[in-house]
Amino acid sequence: MTLPHSPNGHAARTVCLFTGTLAAFAGAERATATLANALAARGHRVHVLSLWGHTPVFPLAPAVAHHAMFAERVAFKHHYIAIVRQVRRYVREHAIDVMIDVDPMLALYTVPATLGLPLRRIAWEHSTYASDLGRRARRWARALAARRYDAVVVLTDADRDAWRTHHPHAHARFVTLPNPLGLPIPDVPPEPRSEQGILAVGRLVPEKGFDRLIDAWARIACDAPGWQVRIVGDGPLRDALLTQADQAGVANSVQVLPAVADVAQHYARAAIYCLPSRRESFGLVLLEAKAYAVPVVAYAADAGPRALLHDEVDSLVVDDGDIDGLAGALRRLIGNASLRRRLGLAGYAHAKDFGADAIAARWEALWAERASTLERAR
Known part of the structure; x- marks a missing residue:
C-alpha cells in the first residue's frame, strides 16, 4: 500500500506522543505540545495520549487529537494493567504508525501494550542520563527502551554518548535532537528594552x-x-x-x-x-x-x-x-x-x-530513515 505524503514530501504517518500529562507548566510538556503542532502542520495525523489531565495548559492545534486516561494524577502502579490495556486499545483503534514516549519510563507501559503491533517505537529523553532520580524502575525502563525501541532521542551529544556507554548492545539508535522552540521567533530582532x-x-x-x-x-x-x-x-x-x-x-x-x-x-x-x-x-x-x-x-x-x-x-x-x-x-x-x-x-x-518546523523535519527524517533501514533488512 502506498501511503499519502505530507506537503513536505515524506509519507504522512499517524503519530502518537505518549506522555504523563499536558496539564502542567513544564519544559517537557511545552516541547510535547510544540512538536505535536509542528508535525500536524507538516501533514501528519497526530495524537497526544496522556496518563492524566484532560485540559492541556499549552495550546494544541485543532488537527491534534488529545486524550487523557485519568482526570487527575493517580497511583499508576495500582492501575498498571488497565493502563496497558487502554494504550493497546488506543494504538489499535487509531492505527498508530509511530509511538513516541515522551519519557523512557513510559516504556514500562508501551512495550507490553504494543507487543506484536506493526509500529515504530521511539523514546524521548528529557533528563540527563545521570538523573535517574534514584529510581530502579527508571533504570529498568531505560534498558527496556534501549533493547526494544527503534530509537532513543536525547537532547545533547553528551547524553547520547552516555546512553551508548551504558547500553553497548542496544537495538535502538541513540540520536541527538534538541527540543523545538515553542515560541514563534520574531521576524526581526526586537528593539532594546526600555524596562530594566x-x-x-x-x-x-x-x-x-x-x-x-x-x-x-x-x-x-x-x-x-x-x-x-x-x-x-x-x-x-x-x-x-x-x-x-x-x-x-x-x-x-x-x-x-x-x-x-x-x-x-x-x-x-x-x-x-x-x-x-x-x-x-x-x-x-x-x-x-x-x-x-x-x-x-x-x-x-x-x-x-x-x-x-x-x-x-x-x-x-x-x-x-x-x-x-x-x-x-x-x-x-x-x-x-x-x-x-x-x-x-x-x-x-x-x-x-x-524553530519548530526545522526540528519536526528532523523527527520526520528519523522515522523515515529507520523505515528505509528496516525495509532493506527485509
Missing part, C-alpha cells in the same frame, strides 16, 4: 536555583536602582523565595509571578535573562530568551546549557555555584547596554536553528 528587568523562568524547585539568583541580586541591587528581578513559575518554593528576598532586603525589587502559557510577554519585556539552575538537562528557556534577543547570564550547569551557550558571544557563562561571579556578570550587563545588544543579537541568530 532581569527575567528567570521555570518551576519553583531547588534544581532551578532561583535562591542563588536572589543571593546574587542582593549583592548588587543597591548599585542598580530601578532594576527588577522577575521570577516566573509555579511550585513549592514560592513562599520561601519571597521570604528570602525580604530577609535579604530586596523584596521591593524581586517579583515571583505565576506561570502563564503566553510566556513570550515576559521575554518581550526583559533586558537580561538569568539561568541560575543547579541542574538543567537542556534549557529551552535559553532558546526562548534568545529568540527575543535577550542576553543571557547563566551557570554552566549540565550538558544542555553548556551546549546552548557561547560565552562572550551570546551570553556570559559563570562557574557553577559562584554567587559573586553571577552577581558580577549581572552587574556587567546592567551597566553596558551595547554589550546587552551585541549578545542579544547573536542569540537571536542562534535561536533560528531551533
